[in-house]
Amino acid sequence: MKNYKILLNDLAPQKFGKAGILWTWTLIVISIAGIIAYIDQIIKGQVVTNMHDYALWGIYISNFVFFVATSFVGTVTVAVLRLTSNSWRTPIVRIAEIISLAAIIMAGITIMIDMGRPDRLLNLFIHGRLQSPIIWDVIIIPIYIIISLLLLYFPLLPDFALLKSFYKEKNPKLSKWYGKLSLNWTGSLAQKTIQVKSIQLIAVLIIPVGFMLQTIDAWLFSTLFRVGWDSTNMGAYFISGASVAGVGALVTVVYVLHKAYKLEDYITDFHFDKLGKFLVLMCLIYLYFNLNEYLIPQLTSKKEATTHVNVLLTGQFAPLFWFVIIGGLIIPIIVLLFKKGRKPFPMFLIGILVVVGSWWKRYLIVTPTLLHPFLPIQGVPESWHHYFPSFHEWLITSATLAMCLLIITVLVRYLPIVPIQRTADEQELLNNNKNTNS
Amino acid sequence: MAINNNSRRSFLDNGLKLAFVTALGGIGLTKIAAKLFAQANNDSNDKTELMTTNGTLIQVDSSEIIKMNHSKDGDKKYNVREGMPNRKFVMVIDLAKCKNALKCQSVCNKHHFIAGDHAWLKVYKMQESEDTAPYWMPTTCMHCDHPACVTVCPVDATFKRRDGLVLIDNERCIGCRFCMAACPYSTRVFNWSEPNQEITMKMDMNHNTNNSVEYAGMPSIKGTVDKCDFCPHTIKENKLPHCVTACPNGVFYFGDKYEDTVTNGDETLRLSKLLRDKNGYRLMESLGTKPSVYYLPPVNRLVDFKDGLENYTDFRSVEKPE
Numbered sequence: 054m055k056n057y058k059i060l061l062n063d064l065a066p067q068k069f070g071k072a073g074i075l076w077t078w079t080l081i082v083i084s085i086a087g088i089i090a091y092i093d094q095i096i097k098g099q100v101v102t103n104m105h106d107y108a109l110w111g112i113y114i115s116n117f118v119f120f121v122a123t124s125f126v127g128t129v130t131v132a133v134l135r136l137t138s139n140s141w142r143t144p145i146v147r148i149a150e151i152i153s154l155a156a157i158i159m160a161g162i163t164i165m166i167d168m169g170r171p172d173r174l175l176n177l178f179i180h181g182r183l184q185s186p187i188i189w190d191v192i193i194i195p196i197y198i199i200i201s202l203l204l205l206y207f208p209l210l211p212d213f214a215l216l217k218s219f220y221k222e223k224n225p226k227l228s229k230w231y232g233k234l235s236l237n238w239t240g241s242l243a244q245k246t247i248q249v250k251s252i253q254l255i256a257v258l259i260i261p262v263g264f265m266l267q268t269i270d271a272w273l274f275s276t277l278f279r280v281g282w283d284s285t286n287m288g289a290y291f292i293s294g295a296s297v298a299g300v301g302a303l304v305t306v307v308y309v310l311h312k313a314y315k316l317e318d319y320i321t322d323f324h325f326d327k328l329g330k331f332l333v334l335m336c337l338i339y340l341y342f343n344l345n346e347y348l349i350p351q352l353t354s355k356k357e358a359t360t361h362v363n364v365l366l367t368g369q370f371a372p373l374f375w376f377v378i379i380g381g382l383i384i385p386i387i388v389l390l391f392k393k394g395r396k397p398f399p400m401f402l403i404g405i406l407v408v409v410g411s412w413w414k415r416y417l418i419v420t421p422t423l424l425h426p427f428l429p430i431q432g433v434p435e436s437w438h439h440y441f442p443s444f445h446e447w448l449i450t451s452a453t454l455a456m457c458l459l460i461i462t463v464l465v466r467y468l469p470i471v472p473i474q475r476t477a478d479e480q481e482l483l484n485n486n487k488n489t490n491s
Numbered sequence: 492m493a494i495n496n497n498s499r500r501s502f503l504d505n506g507l508k509l510a511f512v513t514a515l516g517g518i519g520l521t522k523i524a525a526k527l528f529a530q531a532n533n534d535s536n537d538k539t540e541l542m543t544t545n546g547t548l549i550q551v552d553s554s555e556i557i558k559m560n561h562s563k564d565g566d567k568k569y570n571v572r573e574g575m576p577n578r579k580f581v582m583v584i585d586l587a588k589c590k591n592a593l594k595c596q597s598v599c600n601k602h603h604f605i606a607g608d609h610a611w612l613k614v615y616k617m618q619e620s621e622d623t624a625p626y627w628m629p630t631t632c633m634h635c636d637h638p639a640c641v642t643v644c645p646v647d648a649t650f651k652r653r654d655g656l657v658l659i660d661n662e663r664c665i666g667c668r669f670c671m672a673a674c675p676y677s678t679r680v681f682n683w684s685e686p687n688q689e690i691t692m693k694m695d696m697n698h699n700t701n702n703s704v705e706y707a708g709m710p711s712i713k714g715t716v717d718k719c720d721f722c723p724h725t726i727k728e729n730k731l732p733h734c735v736t737a738c739p740n741g742v743f744y745f746g747d748k749y750e751d752t753v754t755n756g757d758e759t760l761r762l763s764k765l766l767r768d769k770n771g772y773r774l775m776e777s778l779g780t781k782p783s784v785y786y787l788p789p790v791n792r793l794v795d796f797k798d799g800l801e802n803y804t805d806f807r808s809v810e811k812p813e
Contacts, residue, residue, distance in 0.1 A: 106607075109681060169682075431613065431805065434806050
């Protein structure tokens with residue numbers, strides 16, 4: 054029982070300090086600015102963006118793809134590490150689940166921002182046609198939101214019960230809320246059996262659903278004729294890319310939280326080392342698919358394909374392309390291959406690099422292809438030969454990113470980010486083993 | 492108590508399973524029985540010969556024939572999503588005659604009240620490779636028989652009619668622009684802002700402002716997609732599309748594939764013979780989109796390519812009132 058007290062003191066949600074409050078308000082202000090910009094976009098139309106009839110999709114779509122990719126972290130860390138019984142995942146799974154949920158919710162919102170007629174959203178349900186990849190997305194995203202929510206919620210039940218009693222005197226109001234959320238958890242054997250069974254079921258279920266989500270996202274592009282999208286590589290390419298983006302985001306958030314909440318005893322160098330190895334594996338797989346995507350078309354050198362790839366390798370988009378490949382993949386691979394590179398702080402820097410690289414990577418998947426259609430671009434304003442996001446687009450996109458971070462912030466404020474019950478159980482197990490060994 | 496509960500649960504469980512299996516078996520049996528009986532019936536009954544509306548003779552089981560009243564509207568009944576019955580509209584564009592006069596484009600812009608920056612009809616300056624001759628290539632919507640845009644539309648806002656036209660219901664379009672990304676001919680345009688059509692509206696007060704599928708670009712709606720519609724509003728009055736009649740060089744031929752005729756207003760030709768004799772082709776045949784627009788290659792030209800250069804503008808296809 055003593056054990057629990059220490060754990061609860063360490064791991065129970067803490068009030069934010071000055072930095073935390075400032076951070077939250079910054080996010081709120083950015084979100085509000087973005088909402089104002091979006092209202093302006095609704096009133097004036099999408100003319101406030103820099104999109105046009107050729108670059109008909111812009112950062113709204115690439116940002117959407119980024120969110121979908123990041124939400125994959127729930128599938129990789131929770132489900133895959135669980136199935137392969139990698140027990141080092143315990144202190145980081147909840148953070149992964151939180152990121153996953155926040156990202157997929159924002160993906161659903163972001164795709165609506167891109168709609169020319171958001172007021173006709175219901176048409177998707179009234180007139181929806183199953184043959185359109187967009188309808189596949191409309192089906193899979195809510196499913197993924199629900200599964201992510203359950204995967205976050207079920208393991209939280211015992212922790213909610215613990216927090217209920219922990220806050221009984223300190224904060225009765227909060228305690229009441231935790232009590233309601235704990236669904237009368239007592240920790241009885243019957244309850245535990247149901248809980249474990251449910252978690253197992255959801256953890257298995259999230260794997261096919263997560264893969265479907267990423268694949269459908271890839272098919273949004275590969276079902277079209279355009280050069281650079283019309284590729285059989287896309288499904289696997291997106292899944293591996295999503296693993297990189299997701300684990301990159303996880304590393305970054307884990308670092309910040311373990312510093313802010315002083316969890317160095319629970320999330321140790323050992324965990325960062327493991328995460329680093331995991332990330333480098335994902336990066337290597339993604340690099341392999343990138344080679345497939347960009348190198349092989351060069352060999353057959355079809356005219357349109359070469360034009361497209363050359364624009365990326367040496368043309369207009371070259372600086373960005375090489376930043377994404379070198380900064381977002383090659384440097385992380387090199388750094389993370391060394392043990393010193395897998396210490397917390399270097400990992401944090403690499404995590405940021407990977408996330409930023411992943412975001413721009415989606416931009417490079419969407420924009421260059423649209424600027425190179427089959428027929429030449431003629432008879433349209435000069436500005437339609439290029440695309441760079443407008444102020445409105447940046448504001449709205451920043452707001453979606455801020456909202457995602459805000460969801461994460463609110464959740465880590467009120468949820469124990471390291472599973473308390475589970476850590477206690479594992480420590481007990483460890484102690485028992487020691488006792489029997491000695 | 493616990494034991495009792497369990498046995499009750501398992502009883503319910505088994506009961507449900509049993510009921511499910513029984514239901515499935517029942518459905519299966521009735522299906523098989525129905526098939527067997529149908530076979531028996533078919534052998535014994537009389538058949539009646541009938542002619543379908545498109546002239547094919549068919550045999551129908553006499554018992555299936557039900558008397559019906561004469562339809563009052565018959566073929567005249569017109570469903571915008573079905574199109575005109577027994578027609579299949581096609582266009583032939585003779586590249587040998589085109590010298591970029593751009594009358595097609597200006598008349599199209601005018602009659603469709605195009606207020607954006609991207610005309611529905613464009614004339615491209617083309618050259619396949621350094622050693623081959625340049626030519627002018629007008630493009631409309633290809634009204635594909637296997638339209639990529641229709642396949643990907645999530646709400647059935649863009650649709651294919653039986654008379655060959657691909658149209659857009661701009662009252663239903665959600666503005667996702669997936670169709671624009673799907674179209675390999677870059678033919679679709681988007682209303683990025685409130686379309687400023689008031690000026691043109693005053694010019695043509697008689698224009699039918701009732702919003703239908705054949706809205707002829709009027710009114711365009713903010714946040715929805717537009718494109719060349721093959722002018723169903725003129726076809727309905729037995730007239731040719733505006734671009735066909737406006738072209739001073741007779742580049743555009745319009746007609747009905749079932750009638751095997753196309754006309755540019757001056758001469759009327761057999762479609763199949765024209766395509767055979769002049770070696771007609773379609774744009775990007777390899778993509779499998781099956782366009783309804785055919786091209787005749789720019790050979791034996793009566794016009795000089797350079798004549799068109801004076802009309803050529805790199806960055807404009809729609810003239811804006813000052």
